[in-house]
Amino acid sequence: MHGVSEAEVVSGIAPFLGGYYLFLASMNAVMAFYLWHYKHRTNDALVWTAFSLFMVIVSAAAMGGSPPGLPESVRNLVNWLTGPVIYSVGTTVLLVIAYVLRRWWVKPMVAWTLLNISLVAMGVSMVDANFAAIVTKPDNVPIVGLVFLLGFFTWLATAKAVENDNRAKEGLPPTEKLDDEKVLVWPDLVYTELICMVALTALLLVWAIALQAPLEEPASSVKTPNPSKAPWYFLGLQEMLVYYDPWMAGVVLPSLVLVGLAAIPFLDFNKLGNGYYTIEQRKFSYLVFQFGFLELWITLIILGTFFRGPNWNIFGPFEFWDPHKVLALNNVDLSQYFWIGFMGEALPKPSPDATTLSQILTILLREWLGIVLVVLYFVALPPLMAATIFRGFFVKMGFLRFMLMANLLLFMAALPLKMVLRWTLNLKYIIAIPEFFLNF
Amino acid sequence: MAEKKKMSVAEILAAARKTDGGATSDEAAPKSSDAAEAAPAAESSPAPEKPAAKPAAKPAAKPAAKSGGGRPSVAEMLAAARAEKQGGAKPAEKPAAAKPAAAAKEAPAKKPAPAKAKEPVAAKAQAPKDTGSILAAARNPSKPGPMTKAEAARQAPAEKPKPAAKPVKSKLTVPPMPAKPDYAKPKPKAAAATTTDRRGFLTGMMLGSCLGIGFVSMSTTFGLWLLGTARFMYPNVLMEPPSQFKVGFPSNFAPGQVETKFVGQYGVWIVNYEYNGEPQIYALRTVCTHLGCTPNWLEGEQKFKCPCHGSGFYKDGINFEGPAPRPLERYAIRVADDGQLEVDKSKLFQEEIGQWSDPASFVAV
Structure with a gap:
């Protein structure tokens, strides 16, 4: 990356990739054996055996110093795909696809194939110096692991929910009810916890020895590291700060997240789905959660970890982190769009000599369009929702609960809306009153 | 009972x-x-x-x-x-x-x-x-x-x-044997000896024994700590560099130049540029108006860019990209009696409330 040639990077990472592909080969060999010996599915077993052998060959190639990489065109395509608009809209689309096709991708063989594809994609991407530099940074290694862990748990929960939904269609009880036997805290639970504790401690020891802590230069109040990143679990909040005023993104919206999560038990009127996995019986709750967690939290963490580079610009995974990358990011407030762009006038500017009241009136005149839009969004939209798509919800929940839920939902939706508006229209603030630190 | x-x-x-x-x-x-x-x-x-x-x-x-x-x-x-x-x-x-x-x-x-x-x-x-x-x-x-x-x-x-x-x-009364006084005599003697020893020991301890030294040194230490704490309340150092400082003669700053050498010590950029078409020298505060990180001056792009959330400012301090809601702030600047520029960090001037037209916020070139 920095003064290191491509060949040097490849030769440096080749031994690791050799072991990585060998691990993939053995993983698939075990799976093939399991399918053949326990499930008697010879065809599947043969497929995975062949794949495993192929991985052995790839591993040998990697050990020999020539691991397979991605062609330049594919890298550019991926860089283009991870541009902000496609990334944010694309993750939403992926979420919808995952929801619609859930019966397909929870099948074990499909999921196994997807896992292998992602692992191989990871391996071939590592040959790229820029990708390797981001992914192998000691800060980011655990996040890569967490991404795979998250994928596994999402699959597990969805698979169980799909199975329960299928059983419910046949009039059978959910699988959790079949295995209703009481388990003792001692020794069943405590032993499990003990084993987990020992295993995790061992893992942590190995990790601490293998990966050095990423210490940086001493802190200085006049020199901010570039890029300056929050801890990984706060990167979603840091991403939110890019689109909103610090008061909004740092105080109001995080508080609303907490209040909204605490309000869920009081807003939820669906008695079903208590104690077992299900999607069919709790479609709304499921979708809202997946949107809030996977879209508004996880994808933003991934964006902040892997795609945010110097000067907080967005970089593709195969893009060089150039601190002098020039992007046209001239942001414009809605009032400027209206007064300068649409009316062709100068912004109404409060004169510093005028009285406070006249200053405020001037500001309100300047921002009238944004204020009207925001008020419509939060006041007019909930009744509209109650009258149309959420009619049943409104009847069941009553006025107050419905209004609370609708406003929380609208606040959730405000973040991706604002993100897309920023990237497509360069819109900075819908209401911009810097005189009183009031921006939205 | x-x-x-x-x-x-x-x-x-x-x-x-x-x-x-x-x-x-x-x-x-x-x-x-x-x-x-x-x-x-x-x-x-x-x-x-x-x-x-x-x-x-x-x-x-x-x-x-x-x-x-x-x-x-x-x-x-x-x-x-x-x-x-x-x-x-x-x-x-x-x-x-x-x-x-x-x-x-x-x-x-x-x-x-x-x-x-x-x-x-x-x-x-x-x-x-x-x-x-x-x-x-x-x-x-x-x-x-x-x-x-x-x-x-x-x-x-x-x-x-x-x-x-x-x-x-x-027993005591009945057998008044000669052995008794023998036993009785040494006991009072021993008791008397111990009392005199204690007195000596006490005085010795108070004056020069290890314990005495220990208590004296401990109380001295505590006393010094107390004095140190009192002294701590009135530090003899300046926590910040003086709020008024001189940055050199106006002729040192070429037109269009952003001087970054005062960032480390004073947190200020001295800029010789123009505002509303009027050429002037002004002192910009190196604090992002979004969340307070220190932006970097990018000479190639001719802009200030914040590494935390990507806010960007033109050379005159006006925000144009990223989430920063306001322009950078100016410090007061004037020409001192000796002809040097003097920056006063105790006064701030904000553009959005029209304070940049205040003559104290710039030096006309």
Whole structure:
């Protein structure tokens, strides 16, 4: 990356990739054996055996110093795909696809194939110096692991929910009810916890020895590291700060997240789905959660970890982190769009000599369009929702609960809306009153 | 109960004196006291105890039992039965001191069982005779006669001091041997020596011993700490560089230049540029108006760029990209008497409220 040639990077990472592909080969060999010996599915077993052998060959190639990489065109395509608009809209689309096709991708063989594809994609991407530099940074290694862990748990929960939904269609009880036997805290639970504790401690020891802590230069109040990143679990909040005023993104919206999560038990009127996995019986709750967690939290963490580079610009995974990358990011407030762009006038500017009241009136005149839009969004939209798509919800929940839920939902939706508006229209603030630190 | 106990202790003392005074001479005394103990113990009601005990002490065991038996109580019947048993055993036991002890072991062991068994009956027959009092009576330490080891142990601490005091006196008075003064003399001497040593030790300790040094140094340390804490409240250092400082002559700043060398020490950019078409020199504060990171001046892009959330500012400090809601702030700047530029960080000028038109916020070029 920095003064290191491509060949040097490849030769440096080749031994690791050799072991990585060998691990993939053995993983698939075990799976093939399991399918053949326990499930008697010879065809599947043969497929995975062949794949495993192929991985052995790839591993040998990697050990020999020539691991397979991605062609330049594919890298550019991926860089283009991870541009902000496609990334944010694309993750939403992926979420919808995952929801619609859930019966397909929870099948074990499909999921196994997807896992292998992602692992191989990871391996071939590592040959790229820029990708390797981001992914192998000691800060980011655990996040890569967490991404795979998250994928596994999402699959597990969805698979169980799909199975329960299928059983419910046949009039059978959910699988959790079949295995209703009481388990003792001692020794069943405590032993499990003990084993987990020992295993995790061992893992942590190995990790601490293998990966050095990423210490940086001493802190200085006049020199901010570039890029300056929050801890990984706060990167979603840091991403939110890019689109909103610090008061909004740092105080109001995080508080609303907490209040909204605490309000869920009081807003939820669906008695079903208590104690077992299900999607069919709790479609709304499921979708809202997946949107809030996977879209508004996880994808933003991934964006902040892997795609945010110097000067907080967005970089593709195969893009060089150039601190002098020039992007046209001239942001414009809605009032400027209206007064300068649409009316062709100068912004109404409060004169510093005028009285406070006249200053405020001037500001309100300047921002009238944004204020009207925001008020419509939060006041007019909930009744509209109650009258149309959420009619049943409104009847069941009553006025107050419905209004609370609708406003929380609208606040959730405000973040991706604002993100897309920023990237497509360069819109900075819908209401911009810097005189009183009031921006939205 | 208190009266009863007093009585019983008095009886014990009386019995003890008797045994002490004429243990060998009078065998009837322990007998009678033994019977007396058995009878009131069984009755256990305070009122009849006195009359019962007094007659019981004088006559033999059987009359005592009979006097008690006059009252229609089951417990008394038991007591009488016990007295008979003991009385039967006594003739053989009395001569030897060891034998009563053996008999006592049996007797108390048997006592609780029948007492408990007949509790309800006793309760029905006579209200005052409850289980607690019966048991209390059974455990009465006033028994001068045979007793269990446990009882003996229980009574030992109460009874021993009294007999111990008497024998010591008698021993001291009775054998006035020449050896005594020998023992007595060294003891007072030793006591006197220790007291004088203590005085010396105390004074020594206060003046120069290790402990004295330790306490003195500790209190000194604490005193110094206290003084240090007081001193800490009035630091002798300037926490910040002076808010007014000189940055050189205006001619040092070329048109269009952003001077970044004062960032590290003072947190200020000196810019020779223009605002609203008027060329001027101004001092921009190096704090992003979004969340307070320090932006970097990018010479190639001719902009200030914040590494935290990507806010960008033009050379004149106006925000144009990223989330920063306001332009950078200006410090006051003026030409000092010696012709140098002087920045005053105590005054801030914000563009969005029209303060940049204040002549104190810039130096016209």
